[in-house]
Amino acid sequence: MKNITLTINNTPVTVAEGATILEAAKAAGFNIPTLCYLKDVCQDSSCRVCVVEVKGARSLVTACSAVATDGMEVTTNTQKIRASRKTTVELILSNHDKKCLSCVRSGNCELQNLSKEFNCDETAYEGAMLKFEVEDNNPYIVRDNNKCVLCRRCIGACHEIQSVGVIGASSRGFNTYVGCAFDKPLGETPCVACGQCITVCPTGALSEKDDTQKVLEYIADPDLTVIVGTAPSVRVTLGEEFGGQIGADSEGKMVAALKMLGFSKVFDIDMTADLTIMEEGAELLERLKDTTAKLPMITSCSPGWVRFIEFNYPALLGHLSSCKSPQQMFGAVMKTYYAEKTKTDPSKIRVVSIMPCTAKKYERMRANQAASGFADIDAVLTTRELARLIKSAGIDFKAIKSAPFDSPVGEGSTAGLIFGASGGVMEAALRTLSETVSGKPLANVDFKAVRGTKGIKEAAVKLGETEVKVCVVSGLANARIIMDEIKAGKSNYHMIEVMACPGGCVNGGGQPIQSANVRNQTDLRIERAKTIYNKDKRANLRKSHENPVIKALYKDYFGKPGSHKAHDILHTTYIKRKKFT
Numbered sequence: 001m002k003n004i005t006l007t008i009n010n011t012p013v014t015v016a017e018g019a020t021i022l023e024a025a026k027a028a029g030f031n032i033p034t035l036c037y038l039k040d041v042c043q044d045s046s047c048r049v050c051v052v053e054v055k056g057a058r059s060l061v062t063a064c065s066a067v068a069t070d071g072m073e074v075t076t077n078t079q080k081i082r083a084s085r086k087t088t089v090e091l092i093l094s095n096h097d098k099k100c101l102s103c104v105r106s107g108n109c110e111l112q113n114l115s116k117e118f119n120c121d122e123t124a125y126e127g128a129m130l131k132f133e134v135e136d137n138n139p140y141i142v143r144d145n146n147k148c149v150l151c152r153r154c155i156g157a158c159h160e161i162q163s164v165g166v167i168g169a170s171s172r173g174f175n176t177y178v179g180c181a182f183d184k185p186l187g188e189t190p191c192v193a194c195g196q197c198i199t200v201c202p203t204g205a206l207s208e209k210d211d212t213q214k215v216l217e218y219i220a221d222p223d224l225t226v227i228v229g230t231a232p233s234v235r236v237t238l239g240e241e242f243g244g245q246i247g248a249d250s251e252g253k254m255v256a257a258l259k260m261l262g263f264s265k266v267f268d269i270d271m272t273a274d275l276t277i278m279e280e281g282a283e284l285l286e287r288l289k290d291t292t293a294k295l296p297m298i299t300s301c302s303p304g305w306v307r308f309i310e311f312n313y314p315a316l317l318g319h320l321s322s323c324k325s326p327q328q329m330f331g332a333v334m335k336t337y338y339a340e341k342t343k344t345d346p347s348k349i350r351v352v353s354i355m356p357c358t359a360k361k362y363e364r365m366r367a368n369q370a371a372s373g374f375a376d377i378d379a380v381l382t383t384r385e386l387a388r389l390i391k392s393a394g395i396d397f398k399a400i401k402s403a404p405f406d407s408p409v410g411e412g413s414t415a416g417l418i419f420g421a422s423g424g425v426m427e428a429a430l431r432t433l434s435e436t437v438s439g440k441p442l443a444n445v446d447f448k449a450v451r452g453t454k455g456i457k458e459a460a461v462k463l464g465e466t467e468v469k470v471c472v473v474s475g476l477a478n479a480r481i482i483m484d485e486i487k488a489g490k491s492n493y494h495m496i497e498v499m500a501c502p503g504g505c506v507n508g509g510g511q512p513i514q515s516a517n518v519r520n521q522t523d524l525r526i527e528r529a530k531t532i533y534n535k536d537k538r539a540n541l542r543k544s545h546e547n548p549v550i551k552a553l554y555k556d557y558f559g560k561p562g563s564h565k566a567h568d569i570l571h572t573t574y575i576k577r578k579k580f581t
Contacts, residue, residue, distance in 0.1 A: 004070040009077070021052060021063040021074055030076050031517065033085065033114060035092075036151035037064040038200055039520040041160065046152055048088050049114065052076045060084055086118040094125035095174075096203075097146035103204040110202035110515055111149055130177065138187030140209055140361040141195065145177050148205040153516075154178065154197035161502060163477035164308070166191045178205075190311040190579045192476065194304035194500045195358030195382075195509015200516075208358045208510060211379045212389050218350040218379070219262040225344055228258055229269040229330045230354045232412075233420030233505040234383050236531040237356065240512040241387030242397040247527035249535065252402020257390045258354075259403055268405045269353065270412020272329040273419045274544035275553065276301065277428050279323045279570055281436065282561035284429070284495055288466065294318040296471070296486070296493040299425050301325045303363035304500030304509075306574065308476050313483045314576035322571040324376075326419065327353045327360055328369050331376030332569050337557045338409060339372065346372040352379045354386050356420070356508030359500065371569040382510025408549070414536035415544045421529035422474040422504035423450035423457060426497040430461055430470070432545045437464040445542050451533070453503050453525045456482065458493070468494045475502035503529065 002017040006024060013028035020043075025032050036047035043064050051060035055073035060081065068074075075081070093115060100106045115122065132145035152169065155178065159165045166189040170179045180189045198206045218226045239250035258266045280299065287293035300306055300321045309317060324332065330353065335346040353360065363369070364377035381389070390397055405411065415431055418424030427447045434442055449459035450470065455478035458471045471493045473479050479498050485491045501507045503525030514524060536542060544550060558566045 004068060006068050006070065006072040006074065008074050015068060019068050021054070021061065021066045021068050021072075022050060024068040025052075025063060025074070025076055026521070032063045032076055033117065034064055034516060035110060035114060035149065035202060036153065037520075038153050038156070038516050041200060042151065042153045042156040044152065046150060047092070049085055051081060051084050053078060053081060082118065085114075086120055089114050089118055090120050090122070090124040092149050093120060093122045094127065095129050096149065097144070098122055103147070104207045104210075105204035105513075108513060108515075109204065113515075128174075130175065132177065135185050136209065137185055138193075138209070138362075139365060140193040140358045141186055141191075141198065142207050142209055143186060144205055144207075145179075147203045148178055149203055150176060150178070151202055152178075153200040153202065154206060157196045157200045161475055161477060162192070162194060162196055162500070163480045164190065164192055164194075167197070190577070192304040192307040192311070192500060193359040193362045193509075194476070196501060198358065198509055199507075199511065199513055202516065208382050208384065209361060210385060211361070211381055212385050212392075215352050215379050215381060215389070218352070224348055224350050225264045226262075226350045226352065227265045227267060227334050227338075228263040228352045228354060229267045229272075229327075229334075230254060230258070231269050231327070231356055231420070231505065232273060232417045232424075232532070233356045233508065233511075233528065234354050234386070236420065236506065236528050237383050237511045238387060239397075240514070241384065246514070246518075246522060246524060247529075247531045249531050252404070253397055253400055255405055256400045256403035257395050257397060260395050260400070261389060261393055263352070265406045267330070267410045268412045269326050269330050270414075270416030270419075271409055271547065271549050272333060273326040273416030273428070274413050274547045274550050275329050275333070275570065276323055276326050276425075277415060277432050277544035278550060278554070278561040279566060280321050281429055281433050283321055283323065284433065285436070286562065288468075288494065296491060296496045297321055298496045298498055300572075301419065301425055302359070302498060302500045303366075304357070304359035305476065305479060305498045307359065307362070307577070308479065308500065309483070310574055310577040311579055312480070313487065316483060316486055317574045317576070319486065320574055322567075322573070324369070324570055324572045325363065326416070327355065327380075328363065328376045328572070329570050331364075331369075331378075332371035333409070333553070335372035335374055335376065336569055337553060341408075346374050349374075350378045351376065352381065353377055354381050354383065356383055356505045356511050357501070358382060358509040360510075366572070367575070368572045383512060384510060387512070408552075411541075411547065411549050413541045413544055413547045414539040415542055416547075418532055418536050420505045420532050421451070422453065422499050422525075423472045423497065424504065424532070426450045426470055426472050426495070428544055429495070431543045433463055434461070435543065436545065450497075453523065453529075455502065470494065471496045473497065474499040474504055476500055506532070
């Protein structure tokens with residue numbers, strides 16, 4: 001590719017032809033402030049915070065969309081530029097609900113940060129303001145358009161990354177707002193609850209439905225046994241909420257903090273990720289034997305993905321594994337096996353899960369999720385909610401000493417741990433299936449072909465005499481591509497892993513929100529997944545079927561994978577959903 005050379009603030013810089021001024025400035029060591037821009041999601045110059053001066057140009061130029069040219073002379077920080085940026089931010093503030101002290105994003109708000117940077121006067125342009133009702137009538141996402149800055153990042157994420165497309169800009173001019181078709185609330189649209197819109201929002205216009213108070217009430221009730229389980233990826237993201245390095249492992253401190261909060265037991269959902277592998281593996285082997293069975297079999301761990309197929313490809317629901325997700329299996333096991341083992345009345349057990357995902361809040365309310373007669377899961381907290389809970393309790397996360405998960409059901413293999421990254425479910429399944437079919441230990445348990453952040457990955461693996469073709473998909477726009485192939489009869493895969501969020505759970509809609517500046521420079525998916533795979537590489541227990549807790553569960557309770565009892569407790573059903581209600 002041809003390179004070009006230009007100057008940024010009199011500093012020469014060489015970049016690839018086609019690079020924007022924003023990219024060139026970064027290469028030269030200069031940060032240009034942005035608000036609407038987000039790499040690969042939104043770069044339509046709607047906010048004009050990133051304006052710069054270009055020699056010869058008649059007016060200020062938006063750096064995020066203007067293409068750099070050879071010999072161009074750019075200035076990024078003159079008085080004229082700063083005055084323009086300040087005015088722009090003050091105009092945005094003039095139609096913004098400035099109740100910052102009670103906003104969930106206070107201290108982590110890009111508009112707030114820009115206002116401080118430019119010494120803005122929030123009352124500089126007082127006048128008419130749009131007023132919206134806060135939409136909080138679904139169990140997963142709260143939308144407050146009074147805080148929306150019309151950056152359109154959420155629209156980009158919903159349309160381009162997820163291909164769901166339930167939100168868009170409505171009306172015109174001053175009256176423009178982000179909404180759904182026919183002004184329906186999100187809960188009455190084909191929204192899949194993935195939360196990717198929340199993670200790209202620069203302000204508090206979008207947030208998860210907060211369930212921390214409900215959990216505190218459970219803990220405070222002396223008649224309840226309150227069990228908490230943590231998802232695989234949370235341990236490599238929670239520390240970011242306390243100023244830690246992106247992807248740093250905070251497992252021990254996370255467990256210690258949960259115990260300090262007062263939970264009766266702190267368990268690892270890696271264990272039921274292992275259980276999921278046992279059940280899904282058995283299901284796949286049965287389908288491979290049955291010439292009438294639906295292939296490819298598709299994983300069902302991601303509730304956003306399950307909701308997506310129910311809305312968009314109901315004719316293909318037979319391809320979904322009937323297994324509950326690890327979250328729902330965890331709750332089911334706690335209120336059946338664990339309740340019996342500890343002689344605890346399941347009606348007195350409350351199970352809380354800590355998840356990277358807003359769709360898990362929806363999933364717990366699905367039908368057929370009450371194996372004991374009581375809801376498998378009683379409350380779901382995102383990583384962000386857990387961080388707020390820890391902070392509100394006055395726990396010094398950085399200073400506390402690490403603690404281990406509780407026994408007897410606190411142990412998971414790192415096959416369960418790698419569920420946190422795209423390809424992890426498939427790799428864990430291949431480790432167990434390969435040894436189950438061959439009866440021999442694998443010489444190498446690493447199936448690296450299914451790892452990484454690429455949206456669609458495929459591999460071929462020998463299971464005995466059968467070559468099994470597998471596919472790993474993350475991001476629903478990519479899932480749509482694969483589903484269209486299946487619908488057209490063009491797919492030759494035997495098993496497909498789908499995760500709704502790009503990169504998998506490490507990039508879930510409930511994970512810590514990093515600013516656009518950080519997201520534009522760092523691939524969060526890679527940094528977070530790196531820690532997961534490093535933990536897996538160092539571990540002794542790396543296969544689901546070798547987990548002693550799983551062995552005990554089948555010996556004492558379920559009998560074998562796919563048994564009648566296992567189906568009653570660990571499996572579920574799906575339904576066709578109407579796109580609009």
